[in-house]
Amino acid sequence: MGWLFVGPATIHLAVFALIPMLYALVLSLYKFQLFRENPEFTGLRNYSLALTEEPFLNSLWHSFRFAIMSVPLGMALALGIALLVNQKLRGMAIFRTLFYIPAISSGVAISMLWIYVFLPDTGMINMATSLFGISSVDFLNRTEWAMLALVFMSMWVGLGPRMVLFLAGLVNIPTSLYEAAEIDGASNWRQFWNVTLPMLVPTTFFVLVTSTIGAMQIFTPVYMMTKGGPEESTDVVGYHIYNEAWVNFNTGLASAKSFILLAIIVVISIFQFRLMRSQIREFSAS
Amino acid sequence: MGRWWCLLLATAALVSCNSNPQLGRPVLRVSNWGGAGDDSDFDRQVQSLYRQFGEEHGCEVKIEGIPDGYVQKMVLNHIAGTMPDVMVLDASSAAIFINNGVLRDLSPLIAKDPEFKFSDYYPNVLDIGRRNGKTYAIPGDFTPMVMYYNKDIFDRAGIPYPTADWTFEKFFETAKKLTVREKSGKIQQYGFSFSTWMPGWIMWLWNNGGDVLSPDGKRASGVLDSPQNVETVQFLTKMAADTVQVNGQTVANPDQVSPSLSQAAASGVDLFANGQAAMVVNGHWALIGYKNAPKDSHGKPKIDWRRLGVVALPHNTPQSHTVMYEAGFAIPAKAKNLDLAWEYVKFWSSERLQKVYNASGIAVCARKDVSEERAVEPIEKEFIDIIPMARKPYGSWIEGYEFVERAGENALKSILNNGRDVKGALSYAAERIDKEFAKR
Numbered sequence: 001m002g003w004l005f006v007g008p009a010t011i012h013l014a015v016f017a018l019i020p021m022l023y024a025l026v027l028s029l030y031k032f033q034l035f036r037e038n039p040e041f042t043g044l045r046n047y048s049l050a051l052t053e054e055p056f057l058n059s060l061w062h063s064f065r066f067a068i069m070s071v072p073l074g075m076a077l078a079l080g081i082a083l084l085v086n087q088k089l090r091g092m093a094i095f096r097t098l099f100y101i102p103a104i105s106s107g108v109a110i111s112m113l114w115i116y117v118f119l120p121d122t123g124m125i126n127m128a129t130s131l132f133g134i135s136s137v138d139f140l141n142r143t144e145w146a147m148l149a150l151v152f153m154s155m156w157v158g159l160g161p162r163m164v165l166f167l168a169g170l171v172n173i174p175t176s177l178y179e180a181a182e183i184d185g186a187s188n189w190r191q192f193w194n195v196t197l198p199m200l201v202p203t204t205f206f207v208l209v210t211s212t213i214g215a216m217q218i219f220t221p222v223y224m225m226t227k228g229g230p231e232e233s234t235d236v237v238g239y240h241i242y243n244e245a246w247v248n249f250n251t252g253l254a255s256a257k258s259f260i261l262l263a264i265i266v267v268i269s270i271f272q273f274r275l276m277r278s279q280i281r282e283f284s285a286s
Numbered sequence: 287m288g289r290w291w292c293l294l295l296a297t298a299a300l301v302s303c304n305s306n307p308q309l310g311r312p313v314l315r316v317s318n319w320g321g322a323g324d325d326s327d328f329d330r331q332v333q334s335l336y337r338q339f340g341e342e343h344g345c346e347v348k349i350e351g352i353p354d355g356y357v358q359k360m361v362l363n364h365i366a367g368t369m370p371d372v373m374v375l376d377a378s379s380a381a382i383f384i385n386n387g388v389l390r391d392l393s394p395l396i397a398k399d400p401e402f403k404f405s406d407y408y409p410n411v412l413d414i415g416r417r418n419g420k421t422y423a424i425p426g427d428f429t430p431m432v433m434y435y436n437k438d439i440f441d442r443a444g445i446p447y448p449t450a451d452w453t454f455e456k457f458f459e460t461a462k463k464l465t466v467r468e469k470s471g472k473i474q475q476y477g478f479s480f481s482t483w484m485p486g487w488i489m490w491l492w493n494n495g496g497d498v499l500s501p502d503g504k505r506a507s508g509v510l511d512s513p514q515n516v517e518t519v520q521f522l523t524k525m526a527a528d529t530v531q532v533n534g535q536t537v538a539n540p541d542q543v544s545p546s547l548s549q550a551a552a553s554g555v556d557l558f559a560n561g562q563a564a565m566v567v568n569g570h571w572a573l574i575g576y577k578n579a580p581k582d583s584h585g586k587p588k589i590d591w592r593r594l595g596v597v598a599l600p601h602n603t604p605q606s607h608t609v610m611y612e613a614g615f616a617i618p619a620k621a622k623n624l625d626l627a628w629e630y631v632k633f634w635s636s637e638r639l640q641k642v643y644n645a646s647g648i649a650v651c652a653r654k655d656v657s658e659e660r661a662v663e664p665i666e667k668e669f670i671d672i673i674p675m676a677r678k679p680y681g682s683w684i685e686g687y688e689f690v691e692r693a694g695e696n697a698l699k700s701i702l703n704n705g706r707d708v709k710g711a712l713s714y715a716a717e718r719i720d721k722e723f724a725k726r
Contacts, residue, residue, distance in 0.1 A: 033726065035386045120548040120552045136552070138547070229696055230704065231704060232696070243689075247692075248722060248725070248726070253725065
């Protein structure tokens with residue numbers, strides 16, 4: 001009976017994830033263009049090609065840069081909002097819903113919307129800043145701005161799920177801890193620092209790991225809004241691999257690049273998990 | 287138990303949708319890059335043409351529209367063995383299909399068919415789908431890229447209309463005279479509207495004696511960044527720069543005749559259709575938008591399409607060159623209903639059908655008889671005069687040419703937006719293209 005329950009999910013996972021991944025792993029060892037009949041076995045050549053290819057390494061760096069900026073900022077914002085909507089006030093459910101809405105909207109639609117937000121002169125941001133006499137910036141077409149614009153947008157898009165996770169973490173903190181802290185005369189700030197934050201460590205790490213993985217894989221906004229430009233400054237690795245596979249049709253090479261990305265994400269995640277374990281141990285020890 | 291039966295029946299119903307629901311009439315699958323129908327008069331007319339073919343041949347025409355990622359999806363169809371019976375082939379991305387055995391050589395069918403005549407078509411257009419005497423696609427319609435100009439704006443400025451023998455310099459002078467500034471220096475009307483979209487400016491390179499790739503199509507270095515091209519791109523980017531550096535100071539560019547990229551983005555409209563630009567390079571498809579131009583506060587269209595002219599592109603070379611973009615009909619090698627597919631291709635490329643279809647005005651018909659009949663309209667006649675100057679697009683014979691077009695567009699954007707040196711930007715693009723080609 002147990003098999004009946006896990007069966008559908010397992011089959012789905014196998015057919016749509018595991019088997020294609022294994023197949024891609026095999027493809028990564030071939031010089032293979034999707035429509036050509038005879039793939040040529042080249043061993044690890046695709047991997048060495050990829051690791052010496054400047055545009056690919058640049059794209060990895062761009063993704064890394066994006067993650068380094070968007071993950072901490074996005075998490076800080078989400079934690080802040082979670083603390084706010086955790087107040088026991090009337091109508092808070094409405095705010096929680098509002099903040100979550102971006103998460104259920106289509107990534108393509110959101111990107112289209114943000115193109116208008118970032119427009120020079122007539123875009124929302126430029127209209128607002130022009131009130132203060134700041135001259136218009138073409139955010140998506142400036143090398144120094146485009147990546148920051150994507151980071152800014154991602155904070156908003158990623159807010160919902162992160163906020164909900166933090167909220168769940170906050171709700172799980174026993175009120176007795178705050179009561180005890182209050183008796184000890186701890187200020188609100190002290191309570192946040194010594195009770196809330198330590199109690200949120202597991203949640204924070206979960207959000208950190210999933211957000212980092214998500215950030216390393218960012219694709220839709222780049223595809224829709226910047227096409228990797230200007231001057232390839234937003235050519236992130238997900239978009240780079242997509243082009244390798246579907247514009248240049250270098251399927252084997254694109255597969256190899258995907259596995260390099262996978263390896264990097266695994267390494268980052270392992271590192272983060274190690275950090276989390278040591279943090280939790282430290283926390284339980286104190 | 288009853289629930290399981292429902293599920294089974296539903297599945298069976300889904301599966302049977304794939305085969306033919308209508309009493310064994312064969313289904314002819316046709317792929318194009320159109321989206322969902324918009325129920326316009328034209329759309330209804332096209333639908334009735336599909337039905338007409340179905341009735342005449344006892345089949346059902348099933349259109350599979352793929353508005354985004356057409357090339358990708360057709361490549362996957364080929365691999366998965368689910369190719370349609372007829373594929374509308376975009377000249378700009380035809381190479382991958384023609385070069386890799388995806389399409390059937392139609393010559394044997396043509397040889398057997400007394401109704402089909404090559405001489406019905408413009409030879410250079412027909413040539414797009416031909417290789418070494420083999421024919422992989424029958425042209426449907428196409429457009430050369432041309433210079434549109436707004437006669438009303440020219441008349442207001444008292445400037446004679448451009449003629450086919452104009453040079454870059456003459457073009458620039460004209461554009462400059464048509465650029466109108468407010469007292470503040472803000473440009474009110476542009477002489478030209480430039481776009482960094484490479485399919486829309488590659489012809490300028492040819493018209494100054496340059497090119498994109500070496501004649502064998504394998505190398506960009508030394509070609510894309512040639513001295514002529516540097517000159518051409520300097521010419522183009524100078525027109526669309528809002529500022530220039532003079533003695534280390536940033537000042538307004540006195541030679542600006544086209545909106546800068548951020549000015550164009552901020553305006554959010556087609557400046558030519560809006561009557562704010564006197565000239566623009568575009569294809570025949572743009573005419574649909576010009577015929578439905580935005581209206582002013584009195585409800586009057588901002589441009590009158592009958593007051594538009596079309597002229598060959600400016601050139602410093604003895605002849606003016608341009609590029610053409612085309613849609614043809616091809617039959618995949620793995621097509622299932624070969625005879626029916628051929629009938630369909632003939633039906634769509636027939637005079638009686640193309641006459642109806644081309645009334646939409648989206649493009650120029652590849653059939654001489656139909657196009658020449660439509661040339662009673664002056665602007666259509668002007669298009670026909672330009673056809674002999676039109677070259678096939680690189681994408682029709684270079685696989686993955688999209689990469690080249692992106693590199694070219696990126697180069698222009700980096701010059702215009704980030705003030706990069708023209709030679710450096712072109713050399714960088716050429717190097718990227720060569721490295722990309724080397725990977726294949």
